[in-house]
Amino acid sequence: MKASIASLTALLVTSITALRPVFRPRAAAAGPFLTQVDNETWVIGNELWNVTQGRTYGVKLYYKDHDCVGDAVGHYVSYNGAASNLNWTSASIVTEGTIDGSSYIDVKFTATEGDMHWIILSGLAGAYQYFVNHNLPTLGEFRTLWRLDNTTFPNGKTDVRDEALPPLSEYISTLKVQDETWLKPDGSGYITKYDFSSWIRTQTYYGVYGENFGSWYINAGKDYYNGNHLKQELMVHRESATGDAVQLNMIHGTHFQVSATDVFPDGKMWGPWLWYLNDGSKEDAELRAKHEFASWPYAWFEDEAYQTRGSVKGQLVLSDGRPATNAAVFLGDSSPNKTALDQGSDYYYTGYADEQGNFEFKDVRVGTYGLQAWSNGSKIADVTTSFLQNNVKVEKDHLTDLASLEWQVSAKTKLFQVGDFDRYSYGFQYGGSPYEHGVVDKCPADLTFTVGSSRTEDWCMGQSKLGNWTIAFDVPKAAAQCSSSKKNATLLVSLAGYSTGVSSNVYANDVLLGNLTSGGGIGTNYTATLLNDPSLYRSGTAAGEWRYFEFPFDAAVLRPGAANEVRFQVTRNSTWHGFMWDSIVLEW
Known part of the structure; x- marks a missing residue:
């Protein structure tokens, strides 16, 4: 190993600037390597690629004799958004050997918060990566990422979206409508990075790519992620300030949640995942992903707790x-x-x-x-x-x-149910449609759903505008007589998500049952003060943070044998915010 490092060092051509040292091999190195240039610069890689790593940023990525970072920021690890980037104080090879006949090294970069590892194999374009916590603070967002050259990687792909990243020229400051969201110059819609979000636990591979280069994340093991089936995250996007093509690895995220603030035990490990380079072929990336998923948990990974x-x-x-x-x-x-x-x-x-x-x-x-x-x-x-x-x-x-x-399930009599109880908005109009900013604005201000004749898709996925949404239903006389001794009824409201700024009064036959709000109630029987999840204004159409509420009331409010109504009256609103529906059930 020492001999190969020495020979590699002799082949380096160094161009040093005050801010960004750059080291580029003239010819292919033999096998995986770590070279320390000075006390804050290292070069890692193998015969196919190499990265120049500084205190914070991996500033150069050479693959197929091409710098894939260019003028972009490069690779880094950060938490709580971009507020805290990790600074590496040292790098070392902690293990080396062979995996399936290929030599490898495990390079550890050390920071105060923990250790970032790169497992580099001979012949592999890319590396397995993992992070071990030692002193991360209580946090919500923790991520690794690449910010890459936008001409080399003009396209973004998730399992639900595959298209060109919006051109930087369309990010016009006067057209910005909210966080990372702009009105398109021709007025035909919106540009937002959140359109490139997707479900974490069903993701196979994702990344950025062009005609000759692709950079992909393949997270075969998903047990280190926070959250459950409903966990969504931002995957790729265009950096609006610089135009960088961004490939995000949100290993602990909050983009569609009320909060996810956690304390981590010493030794908590995220990964290993595979960062994979190729010629831009999605077919090749898919085949590699199948191999990784079939191989998880990795038998070659030498960690006792992992195994x-x-x-x-x-x-x-x-x-x-x-x-x-x-x-x-x-x-x-x-x-x-x-x-x-x-x-x-x-x-x-x-x-x-x-x-x-x-x-x-x-x-x-x-x-x-x-x-x-x-x-x-x-x-x-x-x-x-x-x-x-x-x-x-x-x-x-x-x-x-x-x-x-x-x-245990409810033994009560159900008078009606609108929508499947599944914590998603699926089945409703626009429910689960492709990620797109402002979809809730397509839903009407006023809506009437008649039990027995209306279809599930006649109810819209979200309520945002000032107005009334009404469920009209009959209470059969026979059912009322059988239930005459049961004086209580309960309206169950299940929300797939909620974004603050919208308040709704809830009525049964014009009797106020309660209030759903983000700003305090109005002295009703039951007031639910909801915290914000960003789903509706961050392109979500299927789910955000699930909430469940029960509004009990006297069954005498209902009229046996006659038409009845449950009504949700929005009395205060905010554009693109509001209620994302899951299911509404009335039982007694």
Whole structure:
């Protein structure tokens, strides 16, 4: 290794500036290497690529004899947005050897907050990366990223969007309407980086690419991410100030949540994931992603805690005897004090039950977990309750069999339900449409949904404008007589998301039941003060942070055998903000 480093050093041509030293090999190096140039500059790479790493930024990336960074910022690690970039104080090779016949080195860059590792293999265009926490503060956002040359990488791809990044010329300051969002110069729509968001746990590969170059992230293991099935994140975008092509690796993020502020234990590890370079071929990146997913957890990764895993299985059966078909199942914190979406200190696993309610989590890190489940629509779209079992222990090389688990469901009579109970806006007009700024503005100010004749898609995905949305329904006399002894009714309101600035009064037959608001109530029976999630004004159309509310009231308010109404009256609004619907249920 020393000999190869020495020979590489002899081949370096150095051009030094006050701010950005640049080191470019004249010819291909032999195998993976780390070269220290001075006390704040290192060069890492192999025979295919190399990066010049400074105190904060990886300022040059040479691949196929081309600088892929150019005038862009390069590679760095930061938390709480761009407020705190990590500064590397040293670099060293901590392990070396062979993986599947290829030589490798594990290069560790050390900062006060923790260690960033690059596992560099001979013959691999790219590197496996991981980060180990030692002193990160309580935070919401933590990320690694590349900011690359925009002519080399003009396009962005996620699993739901694949297109050219907007040209910098369209980011006109006078047309800026909100955070990182601009009206297009021709007035035909909006430009926003949030259109390039997607679901974290279904992502296979994503990145930026051009005709000859592609830079991709492949996160085969996802247990280090915060959140559950509903976790969304920004993936790629155009940096509006400079035009850089940005490839984000949001390993702990908050872009579509109320908050996700977590304290991390010493040793918490994010990764390894693969940063992969190629000639811009999406087909090649997809094949590489299939290989990575099939190989996870990586047998070659020499970390005892990473390799120590077990499994959990069981069957969820509803208390009415039905299997919990296709239920969303989540393995997270035991005895949680946060929602499943907000959990993020440790390791998390998501899955779905099968037709019979059976589920299994394989390759789970050892520990004690809380098992949660909720309706994902389909055959149990009427289930409004959730399931939780704490103290699920996962042991090394052991299958924890939870056997049959009973999930209590409501035994009340349901008068109507609008929308599947699944924590998404799917089924409603525009619900789950492609990420696009301002979709909620397409929904009307006033809307009437008639139970029995209206279709689910007649209800719009979000309510934002001043006006009234009404659900008209009948209460059959026979049902009312059978329920005459039941004096209580409950309106269940399930929101897929909510962005502050919009207040709604909730009525049943013009009797005020309560208020949903972000700014304090009006002395009603029940006031729910909601915190902000940015889903509706950050191009979200399917979900943000799920909320659930119950409005109990005297059933005498309802009129047996006659037309009845539940009404949501928006009395205060803010453009592109408001309520994203999941389901509305009335029961007694």
